[in-house]
Amino acid sequence: MDQQTYNYDKIAKAIEFIVANAKAQPSLLDVADEVNISQYHFQRVFTEWAGVSPKKFLQYITAGYLKDKIRESANLIELAESAGLSSQSRVYDHFTSIEAVTPQEYKTAGKGLLISYGFHNTPFGDCFIAATERGICAMAFVDDATRDEQLIALARKWHYATIKPDQSVTGAFAARIFDPAKKSMEKLPLVVQGTNFQLKVWEALLSIPQGAVTTYQQIARSIGHPNAVRAVGSAVGDNPIAFIIPCHRVIRKEGVLGEYRWGSLRKKALIGWEAAHQDEEYFAQQSAS
Secondary structure, three states, X not given: OOHHHHHHHHHHHHHHHHHXXXXXXXXXXXXXXXXXXXXXXXXXXXXXXXXXXXXXXXXXXXXXXXXXXHHHOOOHHHHHHHHOOOOHHHHHHXXXXXXXXXXXXXXXOOOOOEEEEXXXXXXXXXXXXXXXXXXEXXXXXXXXXXXXXXXXXXXXXXXXXXXXXXXXXXXXXXXXXXXXXXXXXXXXXXXXXXXXXXXXXXXXXXXXXOOOOXXXXXXXXXXXXXXXXXXHHHHHHOOOEOOOOOHHHEEOOOOOOOOOOOXXXXXXXXXXXXXXXXXXXXXXXXXXX
């Protein structure tokens, strides 16, 4: 098992334990014992991953904290504009282009297209990436039991496309997505199959900056369909490109994280990780100014 994946497995187990025992406020030693590694090693691994201590991390996924973040994101358009381009960690929120497949491509299920796919390690476990020459067309978090499911789903959606493994093609995308040192101001292109309504929802998701969260109701209002909350929820759940189109940043209005297509525990990890890195970056900028 790759060390990065190994670390995420330990971190996910630690987050699950911390959340389940939040009222008891488990010590660092308690958590380290739960994941079966030394206290020193666990502290180093977790802090390298999250940028903060486990105790601090827990604060970022509590209902009180998340309710405050919801209030801050009442207007998604203003929120996106205020984020600006000053933060490298937000590059994907501003430099991601999303386009729908052409009617002909949809009708012919990708006939004539070449789709490359690969599996890659990330800070949140393994992910599956598939891409055409125009950009990423699918991305999902996977484990050993769901790898084949992603290939089956890809083949079903792009029935007549030529689909082949090519780690070099998808690896270049993975590096841009998950390695901060390799982020680029170049557009990260996405190619998706979806209705006009779904595209509006996915575009709205792209406007949510890292470290922020919003609700299904806020998304519905931002796209001009305030009464379509249930339909928005379905579109969010049908997001074909994990992480880049950040459906994990949509939570329930009560401040509860709710379900996630790739696991509620992973959603906690994503939300907490982004909030922690956002704070870390903010304080670094304040110190430098």
